[in-house]
Amino acid sequence: MGKIYSSAAEALDGLLFDGMLIAAGGFGLCGIPENLISAIREAGTKDLTVASNNAGVDGFGLGVLLESRQVKKMMSSYVGENDEFMRQYLSGELELEFNPQGTLAERMRAGGCGIPGFYTKTGVGTVIADGKEVKQFNNEDYILEEGIFADLSIVKAWKADETGNLIFRKTARNFNPPAAMCGKVCVVEVEEIVPRGTMDGDHIHLPGIYVHRIIQGDHEKRIEQRTTRKREEA
Amino acid sequence: MGKIYSSAAEALDGLLFDGMLIAAGGFGLCGIPENLISAIREAGTKDLTVASNNAGVDGFGLGVLLESRQVKKMMSSYVGENDEFMRQYLSGELELEFNPQGTLAERMRAGGCGIPGFYTKTGVGTVIADGKEVKQFNNEDYILEEGIFADLSIVKAWKADETGNLIFRKTARNFNPPAAMCGKVCVVEVEEIVPRGTMDGDHIHLPGIYVHRIIQGDHEKRIEQRTTRKREEA
Amino acid sequence: MPWDRNQMAERAAQELDDGMYVNLGIGIPTLVANYVGDKDITLQSENGMLGMGPFPYEGEEDPDLINAGKQTITELARTSYFDSATSFGMIRGGKIAAAILGAMEVAENGDLANWMIPGKLVKGMGGAMDLVAGVGRVIVVMDHTNKHGVSKILKRCTLPLTGRGVVDRIITNLGVLDVTHKGLHIQELAPGVTRDEMIAATEATIV
């Protein structure tokens, strides 16, 4: 199929341009496309708009693209983990479009499914509704939210087969499938590439039709909030 | 959890009323809730509106509810396999609302996801657009389609665990997940009920939150178009 | 000599490139699968499957494994299954590179009619409206004229539409026509068919 590339830089070759819109998978630091983010840093692409639930932390995840001032605008639901983000935002260097988390996920899925707009109750009567069309269904107010159509999706999965079929692992699935759906081109990094025919067709989370390029990467998989409980004495 | 019932009649007890809207899973005769359909026939509930991609065949699937004149209206994309359907439709006994197949599936998912309306290009400039709001996005026309909010979903899955987590098998998945999502109450029939903890959480197609009542049933699983190829001589 | 059904399917198969995800309609379009040769094509069945395989051997039919025509089929090493909302999400979202479909009528502006004849039994549009609205490229394969010899390629469709301005290319027994913003354009003629014969057999204006 020719979907497998040998490095993140190679997989992104020809896809990056200044001012582009990138949809990124991940929640916090869980299931983020670490290698692809690093390669975008290396490529130096500028004025990026990034649709991603969070903005990474200082020095890791999308934080590295903020440090290098490659991001012009974030579309996110929560950015509290990142001091550099806050500094740039408060100084007016960075634009921020807050989206309720579910609205952001649905906007990505909608873009991927050819739906340019949908109505939701989320955010009605709040600042999120400012400037948005309101329509009543069944005597209740709903606001119009628009699909996100990204130039590029960057996604992290657990396993891919050679045809791009993807399997995610536990809560590392999160925004990755909707982010993958909404890009004109989707590049995926995985922990393991397996031969075609080794995945059960009923277990595939995202069919290869959504996946254009694949790399196998090393993943730090940093834990943001390590919380544990004590073992009871035996 | 108390989700497991001993018969289809018991599982539907208290849920049926004349004039109700039922969303049914299945495509053709594949993955249809055979036992629940029979139990609705037994119950004799009348003036049903049924949202289902197809209407079964004469004497099987939803066809049995047409024979017994329990259906007032169908919301479907294709009904060509059913002579009794055509007879009732042409004589004006049965209402029919045609929906493009993908619009029907998305309307069910939308209802289940709290989305009362979404815009689609499907059907623009056709009779399907008659009476529907048209809105432009990016200089192209889209029509507004509304979410389906059913009183009851009837669904067929392969396996359920005791908490209602469902796994479907191959193309028998089809409309079952969106149909399950859009009902106030969802009753599911399966081939096998397994103990909790025996399903991998990453393999579950529809989480138990969507499933209120479960029965294990016998399934004829009739094949509509048996097509085969010849074995090559060895 | 004009193309027969198999030759039309063979010509349509040339439209498909390596790596494409494709949806084939019922009739002649189904035959296209016989002519893709070594090309790595993945067939979608819109009831919820990518990677549709051939019909099963007798005795190996699986009632849980059918195509959009309700026929028993098989899976391949690449096959994935998904629900109908996801399936039509990928159709509507433009992820399917091409659909090859039959038609009753095509107009010079790309309008397509292939789902109902007023006064006759209406069976429904199934997934046809979704496909023509959503997929990357819509290729119609059909006889150039109906059984009465009347052109099926018209200035305007007379039947209720399946989609407005959706057809990209028409492959008939007489040749290949492209729908452009200026009108219909002859791309290729079947062996022995002249441009004049094509024009004479076509109600629509050929530019």
Add this chain to the structure above:
Amino acid sequence: MPWDRNQMAERAAQELDDGMYVNLGIGIPTLVANYVGDKDITLQSENGMLGMGPFPYEGEEDPDLINAGKQTITELARTSYFDSATSFGMIRGGKIAAAILGAMEVAENGDLANWMIPGKLVKGMGGAMDLVAGVGRVIVVMDHTNKHGVSKILKRCTLPLTGRGVVDRIITNLGVLDVTHKGLHIQELAPGVTRDEMIAATEATIV
């Protein structure tokens, strides 16, 4: 004597019935899980999981298994995983029976403010707006007054809203209040708290 944090959580746990699917916010709401006892409650983590288990034992943390607060957690026998669009689909679609959340302000009409203070660092609403708009029942658990002794239950919210008219019940250190169409109604008083004390501590009108 007014309730402490744990007693408020214990009281909130009484809101949960067998078989419910529930989303718990950060802070006191998280403590509610300690008081559900034998009730069969399934906790949602809105990043894509139903059936959230306790924190892992040291050394068993899995970076692929976190909750919406980004904390490492574990799975249970009933656990299912799904993507964020599906997760918020079930929230928006009203499939989650109840959300128990903290708040900065609640108004007598059910308005809720819990995501931003103008002039302070704004971190974002995360999933809070989706939850309050979508789930079956929104239960706020919070101190009745702020650290300056000022009522957090107001005639009108002063902070930017998370949701309009969304709160069903408020559990504070002083007792339990219901938001009805006629106004706030005292449902229960913490031991030793009088109706007059509750009214005095509340800016909103209690009917």
